[in-house]
Amino acid sequence: MSELREKIIETSLQLFSERGFHGVTVNDIVEHCKTSKGGFYHHFKSKDELLYVIHDTFISYVLNEANRAKKRYDRPIFQLHEMLKSLVRVYDLYNEHIVVFNQENKYLKQEYEVLIKRKRDDYKEILKEVIQEGQELNDIRKELPTTITSMSVLGMVNWTYQWYKKDGPKTIDQIASTYIDIIFKGLLTEEALEEYERSKLSKELVF
Amino acid sequence: MSELREKIIETSLQLFSERGFHGVTVNDIVEHCKTSKGGFYHHFKSKDELLYVIHDTFISYVLNEANRAKKRYDRPIFQLHEMLKSLVRVYDLYNEHIVVFNQENKYLKQEYEVLIKRKRDDYKEILKEVIQEGQELNDIRKELPTTITSMSVLGMVNWTYQWYKKDGPKTIDQIASTYIDIIFKGLLTEEALEEYERSKLSKELVF
């Protein structure tokens, strides 16, 4: 990987997350990088491609994490636990990517938008499946509508991009465990919740 | 209120929510309205002011609803119940406003941004207070960190703008009651939850 290419991504990540995609010109980026238009367009076809690269980096990462979570555990609620943990922990790795991802996705050019949408939909589908399977096992309350429930969970976690700061008063793991606490108490059946509490004590699940 | 002014707002609401603020030009708006630049700038100082008006309409409405909820009930968890209900029900009234509000707030010019931020912060503060008071009364679990909890709740509800469609398979009241179900089971203490269930049966709280 080229050094300049990485520097352009880092810089635009910071600028985009502060001022938004349309609040930053290509000139702004190259000035901050101490490079030139030529340097920029040598590495990227367009400003839109740069936006796509940022989107793809993040969504590919969490999608991969979700698939690993599904493989690592066989019980849906533990898969869910792992998915939530990784989805929140990403904030310490890709905070700015996430801000841009959630803020600017409407501005992706169609050719890129379809690629991102596919992965985004894949992620949603995995989450929905996990919840549905949890319901079939009577671990998750059957009276909850599956789709709304999965969007609730996703919303709660994804909203983090609006307020999370790395140097804030709470660590990302504290935030994650609060989310998981609320979600598991909210979704699980009494029996499953008791079992989950026991497995926490026995350190079967490490945080 | 001028008729053209309303038409401009309606039109831009639709266009902004589809293509984003920067994906719509003033010319696009006036063409759709069958009016002219003169017409537009007679009613708005700038495109930015129009964006502000859209933001303010929505946030002022929900802020007002929150204050009414606080007055109507004296017990925090009932205030919370009412706040959530109104915050979700707004989707059938201001769906497009909300999409724009959540998508384009970064592009508000500073003079407008401070005004919106104040109201937004007011709303968050009310929600946080309600949850804190609920904790003091032992209605809401004391082990939950107040701030993260209130942001969780807000996130879950606010994320709705990402997927809700008026003509979708679920009514807004079904969605609201699912949210409330999950949140109340997630946040309330056992005793408070039992009481809440009883008051639902006795129709003390109507949905």
Added chain:
DNA sequence: CAAAACAGACCAACTAGTCGGTCTATAATA
């Protein structure tokens, strides 16, 4: 008739993207 409402030609500023060219490093050649 005066003031408000609207029309639309026009402008100045800005922006993404281009293109001919340079510079450096490594490989091929003699």
Added chain:
DNA sequence: TATTATAGACCGACTAGTTGGTCTGTTTTG
């Protein structure tokens, strides 16, 4: 080894097009 050839990385002045906003009228209204 000395020289030439080639390729990739990068430069920056320039362009073509777009956009928000203005300004001078004209029409409508009370």
